Amino acid sequence: MRDELPQATFTPTYGAQPIDDERTRFVLWAPSARAVNVEVEGLPSQAMRATTDGHYEAEVACGHGARYRYRVFGAADEEGTPVPDPASRAQHGDIDGPSLVVDPRHYRWRHNDWQGRPWQETVLYELHIGTLGGFDGVREKLAYLADLGVTAIELMPVSEFPGGRNWGYDGVLPYAVEASYGSPDDMKALIDEAHAHGLQVFLDVVYNHFGPDGNYLATYADTFFRDDLQTPWGPSIDFRGPQVRRYFIDNALMWLQEYRLDGLRFDAVHAISERDFLVEMVREIRSHVDPQRHVHLVLENEGNNASLLDADHYTAQWSDDWHNVMHVLLTGEYEGYYADFVEDATAKLVRCLSEGFIYQGERSRHGHVRGEPSAHLPTSAFVIFLQNHDQTGNRALGERLSVLADPDALAAANVLLMLSPMMPLLFMGEEWGSTRPFLFFTEHRDALADAVREGRRSEFADFSAFQDEATRSRIPDPNALETFEASIPDYELRETPPHDAWLERTRTLLSLRHQHIVPRLPGTRSLGAEALGDKAVVARWRLGDGSRLTIAINLGGNDLAAQDLGGARCLFESRPDMESAAKEGRLMHHGAAAWLDAEEATP
Structure with missing residues (x-):
């Protein structure tokens, strides 16, 4: 019965909103459409009522688990185009399948008293859910991670993407949990059990672009995008529009409220054209989330905007500067974005350790002014890492530092990573010195699969190691199953020589951090x-x-x-x-x- 279920704390503006066990309200913003129907399997197609500013609404006699689509009609379109709900909470099958009505009160939480952990205690562990066997596979690792000294797992994106495997950044339905990982309830069970182990759960969310396949928004909401500004992924999302802002702010609130996540990491916000949107979003989140909860909001931002990290704003930023200069010092690599950190690399590390950002208004190799002064920020405003999904997965061959750097030098770098007053992040497998690569992998179809494979190879044509077709052909095909399988971490080796000694060093360093650094970190x-x-x-x-x-x-x-x-x-x-x-x-x-x-x- 309904009264036996916990109350939902947040209802997004868009999507399927269960009213009770037998009724659901549907809301779609479709300003380019002439008309919209909602089609629930087993029921007659129902016309949605046009309200204001391009919104359409309907109430249908259906509940949790119902399958549905929208059919949008253009100006001269008599048959209409069936599309998934852009605010779908789950899909039946893949991105082109029907959307599912999901009642947020369906899952029964076991640890209702969890309020999170203070930011100062955070040791992040970034992981890819698909390579670990879905939500249930990650649950099997929780006790091990808690024993290791990790206090927070950071999930790479879980939003629905095309196919059954993807490194995560081609999502097209930001509200929907990827079906190959499990259901919304499976994700909540993972979070619930993580809390039982004292682990926070963070989620990487992508608000700067959609993937190249399965995004139908332009079909019925052409003003969702702008035609005067391009990003590396295509037309820029138009954050000047209030409905667009609401769509993404509600998404952040859904993850934090409905899924009880402890934090979000916002991917590549430098690709979001409207800076004031970031300010509006953090204010909305702070105003809606219970202040008694420890909720942490972390940016990835090449712009190094220190002002976004001031009081009452974002908690911290991924320190790409720290990573990049450390990578140059460890490997001697100088191409791509490492070129900005080669000259006077030691002096750049000095500045990073003293003041936070390296680039605080200086020009990059492309002539762009980058960054703001950061010396006034607390050390805890910087998340540091030697490896992560980007600087591993974006490499042509996905190599880890364990095969690129001198092992003694890398061990030394880990001391700085885990004992400095900045906030450490480990990438899955790093704790035992895994040598298995983490590659860029997808499961696109037909012509798009060919384009992604060739685009991936041409992307590295300017690198010295891939100057001809023969060397570029060694770059793994992202769509091949073996590319995905090669990226699955080799946890079975972590307690075998020489990995066991590496693992024990990680465990010791994190124990020292919790005992000696964490209690003294504030101030x-x-x-x-x-x-x-x-x-x-x-x-x-x-x-x-x-x-x-x-x-x-x-x-x-x-x-x-x-x-x-x-x-x-x-x-x-x-x-x-x-x-x-x-x-x-x-x-x-x-x-x-x-x-x-x-x-x-x-x-």
Whole structure:
């Protein structure tokens, strides 16, 4: 019975909205349509009532699980075009199948007292649901991740995409849970169980573009897009329109309210033309979400807009600057977006550790001014990572750092990743040094599949390793099943040599972080950083209780003279004798160590 189910906390403006067990209200914004019908399987087609500003509404005698489509009629169109609901909560089958009515009160939550965790405790673990066996497969990993020291899993996008496998960024139905991963209730069960393990759950959402197949919005809402502004994915979404803004803001609120997610990561917001939309969205979210909950909002933003991270705005930003300069120092790569970080790379790392962003108004290699001053921001405003889906999956061969970098240097970089006062993110498999690639994979059809394969290969034509057709032919076909299968993490190896030692190091570093850094994180400020030589830096921070954290890292191949590195207590050394060498005024090559002067703490 209805009164036995928990009450829904949020109803999006658009889509199928169950009124009770036997009635559902449908709302579609279709300003380009002459008329719209809603077609529920087993019932006669029903004309929707035109209301205001291009909206159509209808109430139908159906409930949870009903299958339906809209049929939109153009000016001279007598038969109409059947389309899925752009606010569909789930699809029966794929993007072209019928949409499903989903009652948000259908799932019975077990952990209603969960309020999240403070941001300072966050250690993120990014994962791809499809490669782990769907929502149920991820559930099997939760106990392991909690034991490892992870406090939050970050799900790559779950929105419905064409086919049954996709790296996630070709979604076309932002409200619908990808059917190959499981149902909406399966996703809620994953979140519910994660909370039982003390794990937060974040979701990566894509509001800057739609995938290339299955997006019908332009058919009946041509003003959803603008023809005067292009993005790398096609015409820009027109965020000047209030209905477009409502569509995406409601989507964010749905994930946070109905699915009880603890945070969202907003993909590539620099591709959103209207900056004030980002401000409006964060204000709406903050005003609608219970202030007693810990809800964290994280940006990916090449623009480095520090002002979006000020009080009452977004919690943090993915620090691509940190990743890019570390990648250059670890690998020596210089092509693509790494070109902006090659010159004076050590000095750039110094600035990143001291002030947050590297680019704070300087021009990129393309001549664009990028970034705003960031030294005033807390260290917790920056999510740092050595690997993620982008900088792995966007590589032609999907290589991880474990096969690109010196292993001792990479171990040293992990000390900086996990013990600095910035917020660490691990990419699935990184914790045991997996060497398995993470590739770009899709399941497009027919001509689009051919275009994606050839486009992927031509994308790397300017890279030195892929200068001819023979070398480009080595780039895996995104649509091939084996490309997907090659990207499935090899969890079965994590406790076998040499991966077991790597895994134990990760577990130790995260334990030290939770014990010594996290309690002192609020109020932390940088005491500056300095270069000790090529690829070698020492950084210091005053933690919130007055203690001082020092991390020295030498990614180069030679020992360097360095004075005054140590402290009262060495938390961790990535190589044996790092601490004793530091006392002798020497920073060992391919090594890092962290010290904590806790006796400086105020009572």
